[in-house]
Amino acid sequence: MPLFALGCVSLIVGIIALAWPGISLTAAAVLFAIQVLVYGVFCFARAAAGESDRAGPVVMGFLGTFALIVGVLALRDGGASVATLATLFGVFWFAAGALAVLATLFGPDRGPRSMGLPTLAGCLAVVVGIITLAIGGTSLGVLTAILGIWLLVFGALTLAMAVMARSAGRGAKGRRREAAAAH
Numbered sequence: 001m002p003l004f005a006l007g008c009v010s011l012i013v014g015i016i017a018l019a020w021p022g023i024s025l026t027a028a029a030v031l032f033a034i035q036v037l038v039y040g041v042f043c044f045a046r047a048a049a050g051e052s053d054r055a056g057p058v059v060m061g062f063l064g065t066f067a068l069i070v071g072v073l074a075l076r077d078g079g080a081s082v083a084t085l086a087t088l089f090g091v092f093w094f095a096a097g098a099l100a101v102l103a104t105l106f107g108p109d110r111g112p113r114s115m116g117l118p119t120l121a122g123c124l125a126v127v128v129g130i131i132t133l134a135i136g137g138t139s140l141g142v143l144t145a146i147l148g149i150w151l152l153v154f155g156a157l158t159l160a161m162a163v164m165a166r167s168a169g170r171g172a173k174g175r176r177r178e179a180a181a182a183h
Helices: 002-019 025-049 057-077 082-106 112-135 140-182
Strands: none
Touching (some): 002 025, 025 057, 025 140, 057 082, 082 112, 112 140
């Protein structure tokens, strides 16, 4: 359920960012900070619940802490400059993507079924982080477009992962019931 909620929030924030031409710097900071804060809470929930299938609780806890710090800084310094926002969110998405890729490649659940979408999402996050850092303070419109499009893609990938996780969970429950009935 938390993965589904993260996907929905990401899609909503992406849609709002793209549909709001002339968004103010402060509004953009608040909008993107909300998504990063939700991401941080999601990471903490997964770490605490032991749902860290590809990343250990320590990595998820670290990423959650980092997300909360970035979200709070964006809220606090949101009106500072476009360059400040680009740096905050660029560093965040680069780090989050790199950790996701490393977790899928070296985590305990690595395998063809568990690596596809998380690895793709991680690689895309790294690319978005690099692009966001490279554009720096170009313009708020460019930053909003890049992050808005990214959140639409991230939200869609996250929802797809939520559906896959739910299907896998249902399949595992069904197999356990069948095994119990056979005995």
